[in-house]
Amino acid sequence: MREVYLDYVATTPVLPEVLEAMLPYFRDAYGNVQSLHNWGDKAREAVEGARGKVADLIGGEAEEIIFTASGTESNNFAIKGLAMAQQSKGKHIVVSAIEHFSVLHSSRTLEKWGFELTEVPVDKYGLVDPDKVARSLRKDTVLVSIMHANNEVGTIELIKEIANVVKQSGAIFHTDAVATAGTIPIDVRELGVDALSLAGNQFYGPKGVGALWLKKGVRIMPFLDGGVQEGGRRAGTEDVPAIVGLGKAAELAKAEMGARAKRFSALRDRLIAGLPAGIEHVTVTGHPTRRLPGNASFCVEFIEGEAMLMLLNHQGIAVSSGSACTSRALKASHVLIAMGIPHEIAQGSLLFSFGLDSTVGDVDYVLEAMPPIVDKLRQMSPLYSKFLKDKKGGKK
């Protein structure tokens, strides 16, 4: 059977060059970065090299990079660590309604710790209005976190404009760039942010490694207490192979970014044009133009996402959904709901994401596979029969 992975948003494979760069650090140069001997020297050299490459990817300085174990950790560290470090100035924080749960739930933990939280709404495209951010700011606002792009619908936010607004208030501005770093160009100085999260497994680096870029001079409370690693800001034995892999992935991403984006967006546009053309009652979610190159997200009406996923998987096609049934929490995607999409339509969410192995043939295979799948499920759907009866009866 044909196998078509179109779930690069869930995670990417590790590139051969990345794995090759990592291999020497498992069994040969396996030392601890903190050790004062040759083994430590080699590990330190490897980690510092990677630090420079990650900094280069986003226009930062090497010493502004703090390695973490995931995008989730970077976000927990940023939200909790920055808010706690500023709490003498105020206890109000602002995030958007469509943040990743690692930002959203960290913010809610801060609420339990006595902070106040404002969630800025988004429009139907998932875009945060900088004016709404401006209006949410208070004298005691110490931290604002708005994601660079949303992973589920691909909408790229107006970070520069929001940064301008936040800067005037004196609050710290963090952006979750897990969905964008390594995928679209980032220059932290140009964006005007104070802190930025990224993760390796989103751009062909290994899982289990991320980074927090923190502008020089910005204070943060450690999140992982312990040893003096990462300048005393993040404890724990450095995961040298993973960090080296992240560095290599950053280097490759920087070099190939333009070419990759061009390819991915062509595939994306082909699917975004083709799917609604081939199947009735399919809508594209997310922004029509401010959109991640590899992201094609839809809602298919009258049917549910998990069932589609399973039938697609039966055809060898791997994708994601934001339906309630696909989430362990059994709630429809908070992103789609925040965009004003009705619950029953959000249940039909499907997210295709393109990456380095994707081809035009994959898109066409999807365009071929989808109609019978949708048909089969709609034939079973009580919502669809109601819709048909209502239509026949001239209702609606």
Added chain:
Amino acid sequence: MREVYLDYVATTPVLPEVLEAMLPYFRDAYGNVQSLHNWGDKAREAVEGARGKVADLIGGEAEEIIFTASGTESNNFAIKGLAMAQQSKGKHIVVSAIEHFSVLHSSRTLEKWGFELTEVPVDKYGLVDPDKVARSLRKDTVLVSIMHANNEVGTIELIKEIANVVKQSGAIFHTDAVATAGTIPIDVRELGVDALSLAGNQFYGPKGVGALWLKKGVRIMPFLDGGVQEGGRRAGTEDVPAIVGLGKAAELAKAEMGARAKRFSALRDRLIAGLPAGIEHVTVTGHPTRRLPGNASFCVEFIEGEAMLMLLNHQGIAVSSGSACTSRALKASHVLIAMGIPHEIAQGSLLFSFGLDSTVGDVDYVLEAMPPIVDKLRQMSPLYSKFLKDKKGGKK
């Protein structure tokens, strides 16, 4: 030049079988554990297999294992997460004075959050007296954390006895087993603990992965907020290759533990006997019998650890020290100080640790290399000249 790595306590190399087990998960079965398709299925299968193996290593159940990114994270999670989950019952916690910084500093963070902390002292061998733990317990004690063995001096604590004492009080008992898991036998039921931390890079597994074993029914607050991974208790995309590596390392450690320990302790005993015999004013630190198989730790009087490390490294020998100069914080090991060793003697700390590649030849090489190094540094040492003058003058 001969290269002799005797710093297995800092970190271990990854075994070939472990790396081999990991490799398929970087580029082939690279899916996200949470994905509902074949790629996700394969990742899930791998992670669940590893969970069983890690549980087996310590006599726990698979569903009691929560994967983390390090021993440090396991300890932060345990200390903060367990204390916070019990805070309605009381706000007093107890740790020993020689805990790893990831436990000690987490406890001090809890102090800032309104908890009270008692640090139980140790004897000159680094042993925690169960009676002293008993006396430290109060009605509002909710958490006790005593490490299974100390990584710096190798002393194995009386965990079973302490667990008995803690159980009577109703407090939760956590043990940091990062230095022991995979090295000496552990049966969590027999030990009588409620939670236990371990880390892969201490027993030939990869860096960047650890686990917290948490007894069924014990409540914990998530430390990493975000997605629903690990049953909602630890968010972040699962690091599948690292988890698989941890599982394989656990399997191998369980099978080979006895043979390894026998080899390591023979090397340890040879060095512990030989070094003080060959050099005056060298003392062994830690317990004479309750001791990790691979740990040989010393204090060399009148000279400082970093300088010894550098001269040893020049001879190709890699070891650790607990001297102030080798710590970034420029403080002598809190472990040695807690054992009542005077600061100036603690500065001469040296820690040799044996592992799978260690040989009798390595020990003999050390025994040959050490005397001229000590001699050279003592010739430069103002403390040594004073000592000699005092001796000559008949003083002391």
Added chain:
Amino acid sequence: MPVYNEKVMDHFMSPRNVGEIDNADGVGEVGNPVCGDMMTFYIKVDDNHISDVKYKTFGCGAAIAVSSMVSEMAKGKTLEETKKITPALVAKELEGLPKNKYHCSNLGAQALNKAIDNYLKKQGKEGKGKKRGKK
């Protein structure tokens, strides 16, 4: 490690008895699309036995498999026997469901029950026992 076992997958891929019954003796609808699952069961009753059963289901793999299994379990049974189809029995017949999908087996049994209640209620209206001889 697939989320669903083979039996569940079989019922999901080839659901039995899908459809509607035009002049159903009883109809039961449970769930709603907001929560992600919705089922409508249709039954025909003949001589106190379920002579036909069909359903339409909006929902996840488990919801569809459960609907299919419930329809199979009900077919040909007396109303009393059918009432004894518990969620646990449905899950057992499916050889297990993931924990977070248990609620789907509840829904299936509920929908069938509602259809029977609906039938009984109609019966009551039309006069007790009247429907017995009907075909």
Added chain:
Amino acid sequence: MPVYNEKVMDHFMSPRNVGEIDNADGVGEVGNPVCGDMMTFYIKVDDNHISDVKYKTFGCGAAIAVSSMVSEMAKGKTLEETKKITPALVAKELEGLPKNKYHCSNLGAQALNKAIDNYLKKQGKEGKGKKRGKK
């Protein structure tokens, strides 16, 4: 990436001027083993010049390299010139030290200074200028 550069390593591996001066004109001791570093500098002064300098050092690689460098820098200089040996100059001559080792370069300059102060104090006691012609 070694912690110390080659120049520091050279002075650490082959420290210059190690030792004591039996009838030193000035002795300066700084630090203590509790903090991890301790240095004792001995100087001979001849016609207002440092004619000989020796030291003993307990401490890390940086402390030893710094002692060695300070001794080299001081040798043959006038007391006034020697007083101008700042920690920054020592670090510069060593082509840099790790940040957390800066304090070692302080210690070296301090110990030398203390030795000079000790000499000057002794001079004062023995009568101003008296020592000038001494050999």
